Amino acid sequence: MKIAPALPFLIAAAVGAAGGALAARAVPGMPAGPVAGAAAGAAFAALARRRATSPGAGLTWGLAFAFLLWLVALAGGSDRAGAGLAPSGSMAMLDAARARFPELVAALVLLGAPLGLALGTLGALSRRAEGPRLAWARALVVGGLAGIAGGVAFGRWMAQAGFFPLVAGLVGSTSIAVGMTVHLVIAVVIGMSLGVLFQRDLRGFGSGMGWGLGYGILWWFVGPLTVMPLWLGRPLDWSWQRGAALFGSLVGHVVYGLLAGLLYAAVDRLWVGLFTGSDPIRREPEGPGLNLLRAVRWGAGASVAGGLLLDAALVAAGAMPARPGAFGESLAVSALLGAAYGLLFRDEAPDRGSAIAWGLVYGLVRWYLDPLTLAPILAGGTFSWTPAAASALLPALVGHLGFGVVTAEAFLALERRHAGWLLLDPRFAARAARRRRPSGTPAPALWVFALGTGVLLPILLG
Template sequence: MKGLSDGAIAGVAGGLVFGGSMALYGTLPTVASIVRTGSAAVGFTMHMLFAVIIGAAFGVIVAARREVVVWGLLYGAFWWFLGPLTLLPLFRGHPVTWDLPSAQGLVPSLIGHLCYGLTIAVTIKILRADIPDSRPPTAVLVRGGIAGGIAGLLSLLPDGFLIGAAAGVLYPVVFRERENTGPALVRGSVYGVLWWVFFSLTAEPLLMDLKLDWAQPPVDQLPGYILLGALTAVCYTWLGSLSRVLFVDDVRMFPVESPGSRGVRALGYGVVAGLAGGAVFTAVMVVVGVLPTVALMVGSQNPVVGLVVHLIISQIIGISYAVLFRRQSYDLISGMGWGMSYGFFWWVLGNLTLLPVLTGRPVDWSPAALAAGFPSLAGHLAYGAALGVVYHVLEARTNPWWQTRNAAEQTRVDTRRRHTLGSAPALWTLTVLIAVVIPALIPR
């Protein structure tokens, strides 16, 4: 009941935010057309009714979850698919068309739904914050600001340092759970998309021009914000680990297993999993004809050389996955989720950023470059799925030598519970949704 009431209150707040954006774009009569009227007042009334009901349902869904922001974003994106793309045409007597032009025409509605999802999530966080020490310590905020500033300098964004510092200060406010580097990187990538939506698309235009243009979003800035968020999360996690090493004396805060014994076998698994993902990705690269471009990294244009370079890179990424995501998957679905999220990150860092640099070309994040790189995005997602699944299968075959079988199973159950109560499933799903929606963000 507490979740239901909190969700209903949050739905009111989210409905007002979303309603404002709908009124700005003149879509309230579209909602009213469900009951065969074009009145904006009727449309707003129906919109607020839907907002409260949907918000109440969200409050029940996240009643036992600790991190709700990512779940809110996913919930907003889900209702964009279910609402404007599916149910609204049916209610208006129109056929459902899940095609690219329909999605492109509803990009403002997508951003409005994300605003709604974020608003209800933040409102629920505020309603839950009834303990005196709910605010992060000052040292944590300073650490976040330093991490964000470093990430901003590396993100290739204009004014990246200032934007990164602001994003870094807010990062520990939004995400309170401590994560290992791999999950933090995925969470940071989603955090970067959040900053792109709510700063680049919304706050900055309102502050500069006092108007919004969600119909033509600056998609060329999206890769930079993804890198900004991912690097902020990674730097924040590493700075926290460094502070614990230097300033914490409690031995219970440190892992029992030594780095040498816990890493060698995992690296071998990463090599095998990386080769498996690379084999899957090769089919896409052959169809697209990008192997000669990959060969340019070593001064050749031979497709066979490109294939060898591609498989070597696949193994290196597989090794990095083993380092960052060791013991983070508890079943095949979680392994696939982490792997696909990691593959998406490498599409931004590798295909869109490092590959042009290593082949002597300037970095190009233009809409045309993103459209041309979409086949590679599909290949990276397939690579990540195979990487995560194969790595989990290999890792699950061997229990740590110091644990009994029952203890290993308990560790797996604890990991599943921590991820489920946190935001891991929402992170995987939202990352895939972001990848699917990218073509709709590219101007026609």
């Protein structure tokens, strides 16, 4: 389908104008409106119209664009407020960010997401004959199964927090059983949409977790902060205080997205291998078992330096448990999670830049899953997804991000060293090239949005 060159700009300007008008109504005092929204839409079209090749790719670029737009506006509006001594300047920046939290929600929900979906849909129509087509049955079935698994995990916190009667209110009930049913239905629908939007982008287990992380965060902004109050007839409250009150729901959405993305990637790969990917002629240079063991060994070895860095950060922050053997236990956990990194992100990072980005994503994932969720359970207690708990663990967040980067860089060095001799054979070199994420894919936008919001929200809401 041939698209006129001016059409993406016209559509983006129209969608941006509508989003700007809605944002100005939803957030009084926000410097937005139809003209500002149209200008933002035209700017987004100029930057991303060739990269928004599908609704999922467009959505990812749109969210990254809206987040960066908010950061630029925040920096421009807080320079004067942050002048002075460093401590007071830092607190002034935090206060300014909290005061402008409603603008972040509006930028993502009313501007970035609609712009991305609109241009992505247009891009998909214009490139209908290019690339692989969306396998609808695979996306819906696999996405639905992944959504159920993520929904069950999220449901544990909802039961603990007493959220099911509130969810049941969406259909005019207060029954816990009805709330559980509605929650699972929503989880299935979101899982299906994950498959439809990102089937081409979830190229492996690690990227599945990354896209699940970003998609889960998006649905926290869309669901409990926006759609739920409107559905229940309540006024919108996009204040940071309301966000802090829903911090547990944020972590629940993150956990849902991580599990749904990981399971989607796993089941999708199994589906392709069983039904569409059989090719006995183009054999792998090494068996899958050997590749699996090598990834585990490399990941565990790569985690040594990252684990030492993490432990040093915990000791410096006074967050290392004061009990015998705590240091050794932490290194053992790091080795285990390093092995998991090898399994999840093998073939995901062909260069140092992407290794750093995926390492940061993995470190952020570990922080949400390990000290914030699993560690309290393994200690005989229960998880506490509260702003206070997140604030107490912020020093550990820095250490976990460092762990991810160092582990990813060390793993890349080991992977490159072994892959050198394989690439001498042109058949294997061609196969390795197909596994690489091509330029222009929305992975950089995912890194900006998922890492930016995933790190920023615990700081703002804590």
